[in-house]
Amino acid sequence: MPVPLYQAKADFFRTLGHPVRIRVLELLRDGPRPVRELLNEIEVEASNLSQQLAVLRRTGLVSAVREGGTVVYSLATPDVVDLLAAARRILTDMITGQGELLAELQAEAAE
Template identity: 45%
Template sequence: MDLTVQQFKADFFKALAHPLRIRILEVLSQGDKNVNELQSIIGSEGSAVSQQLSVLRSRNIVKGTKDGNKVTYSLCDPAIPELLNVAKQIFNHHLIDTISMLDKVNDDNMKAMS
């Protein structure tokens, strides 16, 4: 078995394993932004945004392009928005399953009380 691909996947998902990094990718899915724009949209301190961008850059998930005295960030791979959408769909499926389970428990409790 080729562990190289599995290691790449593990490292890739580790790089995504932070809520602020996910939010940055969601914003960049809408278009390229500089740190100030990201900070404004996300509502987080610039240092936190810069730190998370550094992690994403180190894994080649985002890239920075110098534009005068600003750096504009963009996604390295156009499939990132699709990946985020699939993750949201999986979350929604889990949420629907949980709600269904809670509804069943509530129904069972109501029947037991009758």
């Protein structure tokens, strides 16, 4: 580890820590899309979406190509899909855990 590799990792995860950015990545999982389409599916102002896309671009997670009047975005690497999948597994576990906790609480209340 040259110096702060964990800092780079933290920055990377922080990039994912925004609902709009997450949705963009999930939409791009199915293939490239123009901004206009992203805008249709995500309820957010155009300038805000642009800001978030800029963050994703800076990090290198997505790449943009201008095609005439529109700009088409796509995932920079397919590995993003694995990452999102791993995150979903953990979230599922966590929610399941909460479900178990809830069941425990209910059983307790029923005594």
